[in-house]
Amino acid sequence: MQDASALTPDRIREIRQQKSTMRSRDLADSLGIAEAMVVAAEIGHGVTQIDATPDALMPLIPAMGEVMALTRNENAVIEKTGPVTGYTPDTATVQGQGFELRLTPRHWIHGFAVEEQKGKHLRRSIQVYDAAGDAVHKIYIGEDATDADWAGLVDSLRTEDQGRVLPLTPRHPVAPPHADPDQREALRAAWDRLGGRSTFQGMLQDLGMSRLAAYRAAGAPHARPLSTDCIGTLLDGLADRALPFTLLVGNPGCTEIHTGPAETIKPTGPWQNILDPAFNLHLRADRVAELWAVTKPGQHGPALSVEAFDAGGELIAQFFGLRGGGAENAAQWADLVDSLPAA
Template identity: 40%
Template sequence: MPLDEPQIPKSDDLRQRWLDLRQAKPGIRNRDAAEALAVSEAALIASGLSEKTIRLQPDWPGLFARLPKLGKVMALTRNETVVHERRGTYSEASFNDHVGLVLGPDIDLRIFLKSWRFIFAVEEESRRGTLRSLQVFDKSGTAVHKIYAEDGTDAAAWAALIGDLRAPIQSAQLDLSIAPAKAAPRADGEIDAAALLEDWQNLKDTHDFVPLLMKHKAQPNQAFRLAEGRFTARLGTDAVRNLLNTASERAVPIMVFVGNPGIIQIHSGPVMRIQTVGEWLNVLDPEFNLHLREDKVAEVWRVEKPTVDGIVTSVEVFDATGERMATFFGKRKPGEPELEAWRGLVRSLGAAA
């Protein structure tokens, strides 16, 4: 939850209000409890410091060096409208300054450490039994990334990680800072659309697209509007549901990107069990779960980017504030052309009314 101002409530008082809320609303999620109590999720977790909630040192290289030893875990990344859960084993991470990569067959991450600030080891009871997790938060106390122990997790390695990284002072006080306000986008007319489209035409790699946006000082969905009819097409707001159902029916392997300012988490492979529950559109597979607030979908775009491997097509989803919810690609690796089955799937998605 973004903070209007840094809040450091007394931990004992907050802890009691949290306990009262959980008694009144059994099963309430911590994120929702924090919002109801008008505090950050990190402050909520810190209020419960005990033998079961432990503050860890923000030693990010040390953390990632230990994660592969845990064995199978569940990695969770979310933003305001989408939750991405992937089970597997962390591979060794590599870092270039504050940017890191975990390139595993199961857990695939792009890491931006400038947004990482606090970390806790948490053990709590739920309807599913005891949940053990490592929870990372940014400077405003908003969750960045969480790692949950599974049946196949190495319990000794988990305990050793907590013991090695345990903070010497178990303080509930957090040096929170206000989440920076998002800069207002430039008006479309202030952007040189012809120059943007010329640079777009000359792309060689999908990774060059973010620098292109930065060069032209354009927001992603703003650039998509300016490129509509040439490189982009607006799709209906039901396109995500249709995409997932068609990928499941046709057994088309896809890539699902979900992120926040601190991390992007990627699933590559099939999606099988698609189910809608209330406002949530879900993928409920053994190793991959996706939970997307379909009622928050405001814009969906089919986007084509030239590369040395040919055109790469994505489906990109935004909420009403212009925040990216999720991005979908056909499964591919650099040096390989895009799957024709993926292109056919995307072409089958209906245009916006």
């Protein structure tokens, strides 16, 4: 591995040219640096630094037509293709055809408009990174957008500072799952009161618990541990039943939500993949350390989910029945979840 302190933007560009087929994230990992540093090294060479503020950026995306929205964490990647149809500033939510984004704007720090030559194809994207230089969200522009559309977008968002050295801050260490065993009964009582104005996240904050620790403490019937080997079974079950569902994959700055079915399931090595024309999921099944079936009271009845966590207690993905899918969808989803083997 290179000495990260000696990696100037010019040196990073030189290495990238030598390894032109390597993805920017993989190159960054191999060099021990943040991915945003790899992208910033190309400013002036197909990359323009832009305003990453969602209120500035997101209202311009619907005019680009069909896009591919990509969100990832360390263990899963979700990609949804379709037009963005709206942005709601008050809630920092993006509406798309068959998907939704929930944004946390304070993590939208570094933004780039990127042009990359991939064979005969010029690929254009908007890429956003957090204060540590980790990817928050990427939007790949489709063929609906003209050269003039792209140029107008970049000109509207271009920042005055086009320096190639980014002011990055260290990543915050991830706290392990935490809960006070003496709060178990208080947790269960608060859990049963959910469904009105109380939210699950608000309950966790009030009790000072993490999500995974709450599942461990509450136990059945609120949370049931599942075999970590059954992610493939879950995906196959969704496809075999042609059952529309809701999937959430995210990171601290962005959660991307799929609503609809999954058709093509193709495991490859440790990866469980959904490979549909407008929807891709890539999930590292070997990194699922805990898998839980969770039931939470809701305003429209109980919400049943399957939630995957890694060894550090970080959430990988959440699966739900289709929001607003009706009684039949809820029953089929419950039947599928009930069929999954216990841990």
